[in-house]
Amino acid sequence: MASANRLITDYLDIWSSAVKRKSSAGRGNSKRIELYGIKKLRHLIMELAVRGLLVKQDPEAESASGLVENIKAEKAKLIKEGRIKKEKPAVETDKKDTPFELPNGWIWQRITDVFYPISVSKNKVKTSELSSEGAYPVVDQGQTFIAGYVNDGDLLNTLPGPVIVFGDHTSALKYIDFDFVAGADGVKILRPLCMNEKYFFLVCKTLPIESRGYGRHYSRLIDNFFPLPPLTEQHRIVAKVDALMKICDSLEENSEANITNHKTLVHSLLNTLINAADNSTVNKAWSCIAKNFNTLFTTERSVEQLKQTILQLAVTGRLVPQISSDLPAIDFLRNIETEKSRLVKTGRIKKEKISQQPEFDKELSPIPANWTVTRLKAISTIGTGATPSRDQNDYYFPAIHNWVTSGETALPFIHETKEKISEKAIRETNATVYPAGTLIVAMYGQGKTRGQITELLIPAATNQACAAIQLFEPSPEHRAYIKLFIQKSYEELRSLAEGGAQPNLNIGKLANTLIPIPPLAEQRRIVAKVDELMSMCECLKASLCDLHTIQLQLADAIADKALEKNNGAL
Structure with a gap:
């Protein structure tokens, strides 16, 4: 017969490693990680407890039938004293309706048979009347244990003993062993009869309660149904659960500390790589990371940090070696200026004002000697688009031209758009059809949209929330290099946005973005190396995702197995 401690220790790695990112998670701290395995273990302990599988039954102990009689007598007394109302005759419990089989000596009861409600009548207080300090604590139906404080003693509910507060709208459960003032709405106070109040609370936490949103749940x-053991066994169950929950608390603290320490270690080592003064230091830092690779990159977030570091190294000249025979970047820019002059002469672009050469060291990290720096507007034209009026059906039919919205910039490439617009929309609005190879940046949009970049593989127009970047240099490697630089600059670009509820980038700020430019030959080597490393990172992420899924499934399987009837008591 396995022990409950063995159930924890034999599967310690599973309980500790099964973590789940919360749905609202983005880039953040460990609080956005749910320790799913430990949460599952806590639930399993409680389930085993209320099924009589956590502590051994005492064959010498009296049956719970005597306790049932005591409960009935106590109820009759309360009714006689006028403290509770007389109930309708109870419906006899049908064993077929009960959720699981009980040990000998236990008895199924309707839950309404083993507690009575305490009315709060007019002794309630509104949330707006609460203070952060005061003489009397306020308990409401919210998830926070103490909602606030008041100083009006007339509102105080004096308890006959520990009670359970149930949130009618929230299903929140609280064990309360002190006098308190009730919150304004949805507070149900349950007083257990003739039993260990903590055992009653424990059972309530395991009961299936269908969610109705903000509807009523009482x-x-x-x-x-309520599984009722003899009173002496209730005390042993509560003591055992308390002891095991302390072990879970310790596991939780250790797991959270490990998550925090892991994040600090990854951040520190990658920063060492980014801040390395020369290639020799980069190589030493990378060697240290490579030796500990399987220890460092064990979460999707750490892999994302690695990807960002790769991009940072790529655009500062520390990812691939410099070759002295490469044509310097300044000559590459002169070739672009020649192409721009040709386009100005043919009337395809306007002549721009002469701008001051950007001061490199004020805004960017140091770069190799054969690199240079320029602004995005010096190597491209940047346009935007429009959303044709939805009221004009003929702007969308016949659907001829692909039309990109900012939400579609989440994709690395655009092969096809969700919507198309008509030729008339192109003629009569500011929508412009851009050629394949145009880079599209989201200027604003929901959530993570702002600052994202994609590439057109088809001719397409855009809405006004997008900026379209057409580079003067047509080579795919140059386009890929500029794209990866903007990907690296995602957070920096987002920080430039202005506005209230939905901050916006603007064309001017994007156009003035400083970009470090390597020789074209090195751009090719950088793009090839980044592609290779990003492919490796994506494979690693997929493996981690599979591993995490397996860990979650194992935690579920172990818990389910432990609850099977033939496992016996623990």
């Missing part, structure tokens, strides 16, 4: 709570 009727769902009281529509449950």
